[in-house]
Amino acid sequence: MRHAACLLLVAAACSDGAVTTSFPEGRWIDLTHAFDADTIYWPTAGGFKHTVDSFGFTEKGYFYASYSYQASEHGGTHLDAPIHFAKDRLTAADIPVEKLVGPAAVVDVKAACAANADYEVSVADLRAWEEAHGRLPKGAIVLLNTGYHRRWPDRAAYMGTDERGPDAVAKLHFPGLHPDAARWIVAEIGRAHV
Numbered sequence: 001m002r003h004a005a006c007l008l009l010v011a012a013a014c015s016d017g018a019v020t021t022s023f024p025e026g027r028w029i030d031l032t033h034a035f036d037a038d039t040i041y042w043p044t045a046g047g048f049k050h051t052v053d054s055f056g057f058t059e060k061g062y063f064y065a066s067y068s069y070q071a072s073e074h075g076g077t078h079l080d081a082p083i084h085f086a087k088d089r090l091t092a093a094d095i096p097v098e099k100l101v102g103p104a105a106v107v108d109v110k111a112a113c114a115a116n117a118d119y120e121v122s123v124a125d126l127r128a129w130e131e132a133h134g135r136l137p138k139g140a141i142v143l144l145n146t147g148y149h150r151r152w153p154d155r156a157a158y159m160g161t162d163e164r165g166p167d168a169v170a171k172l173h174f175p176g177l178h179p180d181a182a183r184w185i186v187a188e189i190g191r192a193h194v
Contacts, residue, residue, distance in 0.1 A: 031149075032077040038153035041075030043161070043168035048075070102139045105129060110147030113175040117160055119146075120178035126185065140189050146175045 033039065039048045053066040074080075079100075082089035107129045113119045121144050130136060151157040160173025 031143075033152055035069075035071055035076050039071070039076040040153060040155050040158055041072050043159070043164050043172070044166055045072030045074055046070070047072075100141075102141050103137045104141045104143055105133070105136050106143045106145050108145045109175065110145055113146040113148065117173040117175070119175045121175065121181050122178050123181050123184045126181055126188075136185075136188055138190055142185055142189070144175075144177065148174065 049070040081092040156162040161171040
């Protein structure tokens, strides 16, 4: 099974350790993409729809603007809550916000992903990061830099196909996280309880 191309592993949500909210030497980096007509969604999901409900002056003479939008929850920049792959686990609304803040480790796998669209980040990649930067701190958020942000919003380049529908799922090609590496992260950073 293929995994998300730009994975945000919220190990902090799985940790039972305290997480600090101060960033004395840190910086904020916006990893988001806008939700709009160019947003990439899973092939079986509907796309983004934006409707103008009202835009202009009403019969009473005042201006009123109102819009509606619709989108699948699995598209663009988003958080896959534990319930997405595990019955009876937390929804995004149930994850305490303090579990989504913590020290980050950016594991650079751009070269491997450029050479292999189906690359699975391994335990060896994570250990190499630790050799270069030191041990991952408890409660860390592990970010995998696949380099695929450069392919956005080209669906074919980002997902491996621009086809839609159930048959397109078998044609997807993008990097992911090997299950052994996911287990290693949980074991190294904190025990899952979400």
